[in-house]
Amino acid sequence: MTKYGMVIDLGSCLGCGACIAACDFENQTPWEEGKRRTHVPEFIFGEYPNVERLFVPRLCMHCEDPPCVAVCPTGASYKNEDGVVLVRYDMCIGCKYCVVACPYNARYVDERKHAIDKCTFCYNNRVSQGREPACVESCVGGARIFGDLEDPNSEVYKLIHSGEAVPLRADLGTHPKVRYIFRRKKREGD
Amino acid sequence: MMNLLIQHIWGVYIAIYLFLGGMGGGGMVVSYYFCCRRNDNKLAVISAITSLIIVIIGVLFLMLDLEKPEKFYLVFVSPHLNPHSMIFIGSSILTSFITFGLLFVTAIEFKWPSFLGKIISLLPWYGNRSFTSAMGILASIAGFLTAFYTGVLIGVLKSAPFWHTPALPLLFVASAFSTGVVGVLLVNETIGIMAPKSERHKYQEYCSILGEWDAILISIELLIIFTYIFLFTYGPEEAEASVYLLTTGSLAPWFMGGVVTMGLAIPFLLEYWHIFSESRGGKPSCALPIIAAILVIIGGLILRYVVLSSGVMTIFLPPS
Numbered sequence: 001m002t003k004y005g006m007v008i009d010l011g012s013c014l015g016c017g018a019c020i021a022a023c024d025f026e027n028q029t030p031w032e033e034g035k036r037r038t039h040v041p042e043f044i045f046g047e048y049p050n051v052e053r054l055f056v057p058r059l060c061m062h063c064e065d066p067p068c069v070a071v072c073p074t075g076a077s078y079k080n081e082d083g084v085v086l087v088r089y090d091m092c093i094g095c096k097y098c099v100v101a102c103p104y105n106a107r108y109v110d111e112r113k114h115a116i117d118k119c120t121f122c123y124n125n126r127v128s129q130g131r132e133p134a135c136v137e138s139c140v141g142g143a144r145i146f147g148d149l150e151d152p153n154s155e156v157y158k159l160i161h162s163g164e165a166v167p168l169r170a171d172l173g174t175h176p177k178v179r180y181i182f183r184r185k186k187r188e189g190d
Numbered sequence: 191m192m193n194l195l196i197q198h199i200w201g202v203y204i205a206i207y208l209f210l211g212g213m214g215g216g217g218m219v220v221s222y223y224f225c226c227r228r229n230d231n232k233l234a235v236i237s238a239i240t241s242l243i244i245v246i247i248g249v250l251f252l253m254l255d256l257e258k259p260e261k262f263y264l265v266f267v268s269p270h271l272n273p274h275s276m277i278f279i280g281s282s283i284l285t286s287f288i289t290f291g292l293l294f295v296t297a298i299e300f301k302w303p304s305f306l307g308k309i310i311s312l313l314p315w316y317g318n319r320s321f322t323s324a325m326g327i328l329a330s331i332a333g334f335l336t337a338f339y340t341g342v343l344i345g346v347l348k349s350a351p352f353w354h355t356p357a358l359p360l361l362f363v364a365s366a367f368s369t370g371v372v373g374v375l376l377v378n379e380t381i382g383i384m385a386p387k388s389e390r391h392k393y394q395e396y397c398s399i400l401g402e403w404d405a406i407l408i409s410i411e412l413l414i415i416f417t418y419i420f421l422f423t424y425g426p427e428e429a430e431a432s433v434y435l436l437t438t439g440s441l442a443p444w445f446m447g448g449v450v451t452m453g454l455a456i457p458f459l460l461e462y463w464h465i466f467s468e469s470r471g472g473k474p475s476c477a478l479p480i481i482a483a484i485l486v487i488i489g490g491l492i493l494r495y496v497v498l499s500s501g502v503m504t505i506f507l508p509p510s
Contacts, residue, residue, distance in 0.1 A: 070274065071346075075269070103505065
């Protein structure tokens with residue numbers, strides 16, 4: 001069994017937006033309407049002199065307990081055998097309940113498809129053919145790490161099991177498979 | 191600093207749907223009262239039909255909001271059907287409401303217009319009192335569930351803490367019954383105007399009863415709103431932001447002005463005034479409750495809109 005996941009190392013994100021461009025191109029998102037599968041918002045917090053600036057790339061968290069799937073009446077939103085949350089566009093009636101239910105704001109209405117769309121981890125177009133998602137492949141700083149969360153030899157497995165990579169809004173109990181490294185632990189040679 | 195986002199996906203159409211669903215559901219319960227407790231079939235039939243039409247218009251608004259309204263049937267027959275989805279549960283409730291409502295209306299003994307009367311009188315259950323009563327009870331239960339469901343639909347969502355509270359379905363149920371009662375009050379007045387003079391006192395009495403009920407429902411609604419808002423001023427932070435939006439922010443004119451003042455406080459005072467003047471032997475008139483009814487209906491619609499527009503959520507919490 002494979003369970004795909006992603007770790008995003010915030011210390012390595014430059015905020016360049018290459019992932020956004022690669023995703024828009026790969027997945028032909030309606031970006032001109034501001035609807036994208038991944039975003040890179042900037043956050044500045046703390047008070048002078050302890051101010052921190054972070055870019056927090058955002059995408060579908062491919063939750064283990066996805067609220068979008070739980071609310072979908074027709075089963076158009078589903079989690080596949082590899083743990084990736086996808087949409088059956090022909091089954092989607094566009095009620096938008098999933099868009100409202102998603103606590104990560106990962107979904108949007110694609111007017112061209114008359115359906116809801118979201119990040120697919122490039123499952124059908126890349127991952128199933130052994131390639132990495134477009135955002136991962138294009139990341140200049142190597143901030144996005146993709147792999148199998150059930151493979152103990154994968155980097156994502158090690159980062160998550162070391163406790164270094166943590167989920168956003170763990171309090172919601174959705175068990176996201178996209179995790180974040182806020183502060184990388186010092187390693188030998190660093 | 192938090193990353194706060196305001197829900198903007200569900201707007202006016204869903205607000206109208208939630209409002210009409212509640213009003214129709216509440217109205218059906220009141221119709222049952224007039225049919226089977228007061229034996230006023232005319233008021234019961236016309237109120238029940240109005241309630242059914244209101245709910246059906248509400249469903250049309252839900253359909254209008256869909257990206258693919260032509261595929262609405264998938265809610266019931268999708269090969270991957272999700273019976274736990276509130277939309278599936280709600281659609282089933284609405285279907286049973288419309289079914290029991292129609293059976294109830296066609297079972298009540300009533301002087302229908304000629305052609306319709308001929309068809310309805312052919313129905314085997316027409317005029318059967320125990321069937322009427324049973325269908326009335328079932329339609330009322332489905333009406334209550336319709337009203338309740340409109341709040342649960344939003345209440346089950348964890349994305350916005352302001353919605354994820356038992357106060358929301360309770361508020362929507364109270365508002366649904368209040369708008370349902372005043373809906374019947376308006377129907378009652380319309381029938382009353384057209385009725386012969388000898389019967390008018392009956393409708394005047396109904397008007398007072400409905401006005402009294404509504405005053406009680408409004409006080410319950412105000413209590414729920416006060417508790418709801420007051421508790422959320424203590425957090426969580428997203429819900430505090432929702433409260434801010436509603437009480438002093440951009441939605442304040444709609445909520446404080448449209449819902450609390452125009453839709454609840456003023457109608458309550460008007461209804462109270464009516465009850466007070468009647469107890470003092472004042473001239474019988476339904477004018478004040480009618481004005482109150484119109485204000486309650488507008489306020490009820492605005493309430494659904496502001497609740498939908500105040501769903502504040504957070505995606506990112508900075509590490510402590």
